[in-house]
Amino acid sequence: LLSRSIANWLLRRRQLSPFGACVNRRGGASAALLTDESAPERHSLDRHVGLLYRPEEADWQAVTRHFCRPELVRLFDTLGQRALMVRRPALEIGERLAGHAGDGRPCLRFVLYGRRGSGKSLQMGHVAAACRRRGWLLVTVHNAHLWMRHSRELHESAHRPGMFDTAGYGCIWLRHFYAMNQEILPGLRVTKELSWNAKESTPAGSSWKEVIDYALARPRYSCAAVQFLIDEIKLGSVPMPTLVCFEVANCLWWHRSGIKNDAIRRTPLQGEEPPWRADITAKQLTLLDAFKQLLDSDWNNGAAVMSVSPQGALFDRLREWMPRKLLGDEGFAYLDPFVPVYVEPYGPAEMSNMLNWYTESGWLTSEAAATDAGRAELAFLSDGNAGELLRIAGEW
Amino acid sequence: MSQLLLGYASRLLGCQSRSGSAATTAAAAAILSQQPVRHKSPLQKVRKRGPFPEWTKTDPDPHLFTRHIPKTDERRTKAVRPPGKYQIFSVHYDPIVNSFAGHFVKCGQRDKLRDVFTQMMAEIKHIQMARRNAAPPEEKASIEVDPTRVIHKAVENCSPLLIIKHVFRGGFLYKVPCPLRESESQMRAFKFLRIASNVRGTKEHLYRSLARELVNASNNEGKAVHAKLQLHKTCEENRAYANYRIT
Numbered sequence: 001l002l003s004r005s006i007a008n009w010l011l012r013r014r015q016l017s018p019f020g021a022c023v024n025r026r027g028g029a030s031a032a033l034l035t036d037e038s039a040p041e042r043h044s045l046d047r048h049v050g051l052l053y054r055p056e057e058a059d060w061q062a063v064t065r066h067f068c069r070p071e072l073v074r075l076f077d078t079l080g081q082r083a084l085m086v087r088r089p090a091l092e093i094g095e096r097l098a099g100h101a102g103d104g105r106p107c108l109r110f111v112l113y114g115r116r117g118s119g120k121s122l123q124m125g126h127v128a129a130a131c132r133r134r135g136w137l138l139v140t141v142h143n144a145h146l147w148m149r150h151s152r153e154l155h156e157s158a159h160r161p162g163m164f165d166t167a168g169y170g171c172i173w174l175r176h177f178y179a180m181n182q183e184i185l186p187g188l189r190v191t192k193e194l195s196w197n198a199k200e201s202t203p204a205g206s207s208w209k210e211v212i213d214y215a216l217a218r219p220r221y222s223c224a225a226v227q228f229l230i231d232e233i234k235l236g237s238v239p240m241p242t243l244v245c246f247e248v249a250n251c252l253w254w255h256r257s258g259i260k261n262d263a264i265r266r267t268p269l270q271g272e273e274p275p276w277r278a279d280i281t282a283k284q285l286t287l288l289d290a291f292k293q294l295l296d297s298d299w300n301n302g303a304a305v306m307s308v309s310p311q312g313a314l315f316d317r318l319r320e321w322m323p324r325k326l327l328g329d330e331g332f333a334y335l336d337p338f339v340p341v342y343v344e345p346y347g348p349a350e351m352s353n354m355l356n357w358y359t360e361s362g363w364l365t366s367e368a369a370a371t372d373a374g375r376a377e378l379a380f381l382s383d384g385n386a387g388e389l390l391r392i393a394g395e396w
Numbered sequence: 397m398s399q400l401l402l403g404y405a406s407r408l409l410g411c412q413s414r415s416g417s418a419a420t421t422a423a424a425a426a427i428l429s430q431q432p433v434r435h436k437s438p439l440q441k442v443r444k445r446g447p448f449p450e451w452t453k454t455d456p457d458p459h460l461f462t463r464h465i466p467k468t469d470e471r472r473t474k475a476v477r478p479p480g481k482y483q484i485f486s487v488h489y490d491p492i493v494n495s496f497a498g499h500f501v502k503c504g505q506r507d508k509l510r511d512v513f514t515q516m517m518a519e520i521k522h523i524q525m526a527r528r529n530a531a532p533p534e535e536k537a538s539i540e541v542d543p544t545r546v547i548h549k550a551v552e553n554c555s556p557l558l559i560i561k562h563v564f565r566g567g568f569l570y571k572v573p574c575p576l577r578e579s580e581s582q583m584r585a586f587k588f589l590r591i592a593s594n595v596r597g598t599k600e601h602l603y604r605s606l607a608r609e610l611v612n613a614s615n616n617e618g619k620a621v622h623a624k625l626q627l628h629k630t631c632e633e634n635r636a637y638a639n640y641r642i643t
Contacts, residue, residue: 071518078525365521365542368487377486394518395543396488 029370032357034083041098041130045091050349052083052357059129062180066142067125067247071390079361085350085386087119089341090126096339097131097303101241106297109335111249112307113323114343117387120307123343124245127305131243137188138180139233139244141173141291145251145312148282149258158197159224163286170222170287174212184240185209191237194228196221208232223286230290234299242302244294248312252292253331254282256314295335306335345384354386355379358393369396424557427573427631427638482506490544492551492582499586500602512603517543519607540614550613554585554620558631563640572640573631585624592619 035051037043043053055064060082065073076082093110100108112120121142132138147169157165178185188208195201196218202211208229215225233242246252260277282288295304308326310318320326323340346354355375358364368374378396382389465471479485482494497506497513520543528539540546558573559580576584592613593606612618 074522078522078529080529362525362541363521366488366544371487374487377488391514391518394521395514 029356029359029375032083032360033353034357035086039130039133040090040126041094041133043086043091043094043126043130045088045095048086049088049091050086050347050353052085052353054081054083055129059132062182063129063132063138063140064122064125066140066176066180067121067128067245069121069387069390075363075390079363081361083357083361084122084126085119085354086126087123087343087350089343090123090130093123093127093305093341094130097127097243098134100303101136101301104300107244107294107299108303109295109297109338110303110305110341111323111335111338112305112341112343113309113321113326115321115345115385116310117385117390118343118345119386120309120343121247122386123341124247124305124307128243128245131241132180135184135240137184137233137238137240137242139177139230139242139291139294140180141246143169144246144288144291145248147285147287148251148254148280151259154259154280155220157223157286159221159227160286160289163284163289164280165220165223165286167219167222170226171216171219173287174215174222174225178209178212185212188232188238190228190232191235192228192232194225196224223290226287227290230294233294233302236300238301244291244302244304246291246295246304246306248309249295249306249335250308250326250328250331251312252282252288252295253328253334254314255279257281292334306338346386346389347384348379351379351384351389354389364393364396366396369393421557423632423635424573424628427558427635428575490547493544493547495582496547496551496586496589499583500590512601512606515601516603516607516610519603520546520611523607523611546614547610550589550610550620551582551585553613553616554588554624555581556584556624556627557581558628559584560627560630560634561641563637563642565640570637570640571630571634572637573634574641585620588620588623589613592623 033051035043035048035053037048038054038056038059040053040055040059064084089112096108096110112123114120128138128140147166151166151169153166153168155165155167157163185208190202190206190208190211191204193201193204194211196214202214211225211228215222232238256279259280282292295306308321308323310321310326313320313326324332327335352375355364355369355378359370364370366374369378374396378389378392381392480494482498483489483491484494493513497509500509500512521541524539524541524546528536528541531539540549556576559576560571561574563570563572589606589609593602593609595602595605609618609620613620
């Protein structure tokens with residue numbers, strides 16, 4: 001008798017989807033909840049969490065686009081509309097940063113962590129767009145782990161002996177930096193004389209644009225230019241606060257890479273024939289070291305937001321996602337103390353809103369995607385992960 | 397055997413609009429109307445599978461308790477074929493897409509292929525939506541965006557009605573046009589699509605070339621449909637030997 005009642009209870013439960021708790025709202029898809037507030041710095045924790053907003057064109061082209069995955073950018077191009085979700089981590093960081101600058105306090109460091117695809121980069125993008133609208137200077141690095149994996153042009157550095165320059169990536173970064181800060185850069189001046197080599201130098205008081213133009217014309221000195229500009233920021237010669245965004249910061253402490261270098265000389269092992277080659281570590285690249293200096297806490301009037309991701313992990317740490325594991329001893333000691341910010345998976349309300357938007361914009365073309373069972377299945381398969389949902393929704 | 401032929405002929409006539417040309421189906425029916433010459437031994441045993449019905453949702457769910465089903469209920473003793481290995485009971489499951497995926501599997505790496513297919517279906521959406529955005533208003537409604545429906549249409553357009561089989565007779569090798577079962581026709585369609593989407597070297601990812609080929613095939617263009625039409629043409633050329641068929 002007891003078993004029959006249990007069986008009946010199970011039968012009744014079977015009518016409901018077992019994963020319905022992952023998604024809000026019965027009754028299929030409904031309208032997506034969008035907010036009219038397109039300015040990221042005006043989003044607040046009370047009113048806008050869980051809503052979607054449409055970024056403005058200027059913000060998107062200059063800042064937010066670089067923090068998005070290429071798949072997401074392509075999706076927005078195809079659909080002809082853009083909508084990003086306002087979430088708690090970005091708003092919490094934004095609140096701290098609003099009152100932080102200009103008090104002589106050292107650089108405040110945030111480390112965003114979470115599973116791969118949970119939305120760390122987009123949260124950084126939200127913070128960066130908000131700070132840019134407040135008039136901050138933005139220094140953003142997106143592809144550092146790719147610099148370590150693929151690098152063809154490597155030169156011995158003149159301005160930092162014993163290290164290596166990646167001239168191509170330096171030029172690309174300078175162009176990206178210029179495009180992001182076009183309104184602010186004309187007002188910035190260099191306070192020291194920058195000597196490129198024994199014969200050429202840029203005098204003190206010249207604008208930052210001249211320095212960047214020189215480096216783009218002479219790619220050999222692009223990494224030196226980056227180093228000089230970062231020295232200027234650390235000196236405090238920049239009148240406005242600076243925000244440093246570094247995606248996948250755990251690659252700064254790699255002991256291996258995809259780049260071999262014949263210039264490294266080490267004692268040959270027993271019976272080894274030359275040429276013996278070793279991996280280049282992150283400490284030996286001037287570009288990476290320059291940005292690492294910005295992540296230190298010995299400068300004022302700025303903040304640094306970093307993310308640590310398994311995407312930038314070496315082969316031995318591919319399954320880890322916590323900061324302590326990804327950064328290792330050295331990286332953790334360097335960044336300590338920092339504010340860890342967890343980017344959590346979508347909750348039921350956020351998942352429901354995201355599915356509504358995908359259905360409304362026409363990306364989910366299957367009839368099953370509008371039903372309760374289909375939505376519950378999408379929520380289950382993606383497990384609340386934003387990146388997984390984006391990938392799986394391509395199929396539905 | 398005449399029953400079988402009638403069955404094929406009726407299938408042909410029934411799906412006349414399937415692959416674009418009424419002349420093709422009429423030609424196929426004409427070829428098939430010729431009687432085959434039997435060369436097999438009359439003592440040869442023909443093994444048949446039982447006509448077990450497919451598993452349906454009303455049958456007992458193997459994952460739940462069955463104690464609530466009375467012992468005299470026919471569900472307890474009904475013979476059903478068990479569900480397929482990759483048959484998923486989901487609202488999004490599609491048997492044709494599932495079989496199509498199985499056709500591409502190499503070395504048992506079906507899970508790796510699943511990612512490829514997810515990307516491929518997203519790519520179909522991108523291609524078709526871009527085309528729909530660029531199309532004039534009167535054509536917008538006719539462009540199919542759903543990848544599952546695009547795959548169905550592509551497979552339908554690539555499915556041949558007849559196939560060439562080689563028959564060795566009297567010292568000569570003849571190409572004989574023969575009918576196909578539904579499953580074999582579908583397999584031929586998959587094979588045409590797979591070979592058409594094969595790009596040498598590392599120039600393009602499979603999901604991209606396959607998506608492009610499927611979209612073309614759904615519009616009756618492209619290499620896969622061309623291969624099917626070539627096959628039909630060869631069947632038409634060899635229609636004189638249709639009676640050499642061993643069925």
